[in-house]
Amino acid sequence: MKLALTFVVLLAILVSVADAVWDDAHATFYGDINGKDTMQGACGYGDLFKEGYGLQTTALSTALFNNGQTCGACFELVCTNSKWCKPNAGSITVTATNFCPPNYSPPVNTRWCNPPNKHFDLTMKMFLSIAEYSGGIVPVKFRRVKCHKTGGVRFEIKGNPYFIMVLVYNVGGAGDVTSVTIRGNNGQWIPMQRNWGQNWDTSVRLVGQRLSFLVHTSDGMSMTFVDVASENWGFGQTFEAKSNFHYSDDFSF
Incomplete structure (x- = not known):
């Protein structure tokens, strides 16, 4: 009975992979089980636990x-065609x-x-969720999916009075x-330039003004976040909008 159930579960996964738009890749891991050496990255995100991304x-x-x-994009992965994949x-x-x-x-x-x-x-935590540690590297199937985030889009303001850089994170949807x-x-409205990762900047002086943002995502969606930061905002502060991009199972990329 147990073997039959295992077969049904594996068959369901394979059918799901076959029916969806999936691509081939490989996966490894870095850092340790607690996420050491994974917190700082090339996207500009800092403390992933504080920012809601976790491991x-x-x-x-x-x-x-x-x-x-x-x-900021989200991906669904399945370990496949390896003895190191966890049943x-x-x-x-x-x-x-x-x-x-x-x-x-x-x-x-x-x-x-x-x-x-x-x-x-x-x-490491996510790798060990689908594969054995001893495998090191495994083949995977993957696809883009919509992101489901808790709370509103967040804006971390950095820089100085002559140069404002804003990290946009916790973005749902695409x-x-x-x-x-x-x-x-x-x-x-002033277009910002991508500085690096999801850091965006402008040299327009905006100190002492309430700040609003218009954000576009790769699926063609956009949202306006009005008066996210009050006029007494300061550098190093993070402000959370009251809304976020919608999550839906009817996604398309």
Whole structure:
């Protein structure tokens, strides 16, 4: 009876993979079980626990990272076709928060993140959710999915009176931000430039003004967040909007 149930579960996973739009990649892990060495990354996110991402995260290879434009996107992964895959593990969902850089040094079999390879360097916790530690690297099936985040979109303001840089995070829906526009209550909408990852900047002086943001995501959705920061906002502060991009099972990428 137990073997029959196991077969049914595995068959259900395989049918799901076959019926959806999935792609092939490989997965490894970095850091330890508590996330050491995974908290700072190339997307600009800092304390992943404080920011709500926790250990449900991954670094992406060059082919998937897209120069930081994929930061914040969510992926569903299934371990497949390896003796190291854990039986009945199902799938995991992770948010892209870091970059797995290419490695051109020997040996060749460690160049997993080199172009054009599609690769996920998971936190240890997420890797061990689908595969055995001894495997080290396993083949996976993956697909983009919508992100389900708790609370509103968050804006961390950094810089100085002559240069404002805003980290946009905890973004639901598509997750990856494609453009940000800022407005002080005394002026017009000002397009911000991507500085790196999901850090966006402008040299327009906005100190002493209430700040609003217009955010676009890669699925063509946009939201306006009015007066997120009051006129007495300060550098180093984080402000949370009252709303977020919707999560839906009817996703398409």
